[in-house]
Amino acid sequence: MADEIVGNTSLVIFQGKQFRRLWYNNEWYYSVIDIIAFLTEQEDFQTARKYWNKLSQRLKEEGSEVVTNCHRLKLPAADGKSYETDCASTKNLFRIIQSVPSKKAEPLKLWLAQVGYDRVQEIENPELAQKRMKELYKAKGYSEDWVEKRVRGIGIRDELTDEWDKRGVKTEKEYAILTAEISKATFGMTPS
DSSP, X not given: OOOOEEEEEXXXXXXXXXXXXXXXXXXXXXXXXXXXXXXXXXXXXHHHHHHHHHHHHHHHHTTOOTTTTOEEEEEEOTTSOEEEEEEEEHHHHHHXXXXXXXXXXXXXXXXXXXXXXXXXXXXXXHHHHHHHHHHHHHHTTOOHHHHHHHHHHHHHHHHHHHHHHHTTOOSHHHHXXXXXXXXXXXXXXOOO
């Protein structure tokens, strides 16, 4: 499938700074220069661009693929025109941020380390992942009853798809057909 640009651009504001982003390939891509300028506290984008050029060279020398995975996408600039700008997905942006020695990056680096540690703990004890999911739903304002129903629903769906897998269902289209049949039998309607 070819790369798809939806063309949806927007600004994200963090600590009073604006960061440009573009919806590309079904995910948000962020301006690397905007992030570098923020982390290095550079008001001048030319200085931030030079910093990014040097950092990307160092990352390539280290064997990192993060620079290769950046895309040059057209984003609007302060003058109202759109220019090609190095952009990175959220995952690659986190990797870039880890490479920038900056006091502004340090809280994010600590958070990423904690998230990584938590996921390793969840691999060793899957009940922790379920507990985290419940806490997230509750933090979003869902009731205890709704959360419990959601958790049960996920378990039931997993059992059902495991059974389908055992019986040879492999493609998305096959899963969609079976899901449509269940909806039709249960609710008397076919999903669109």
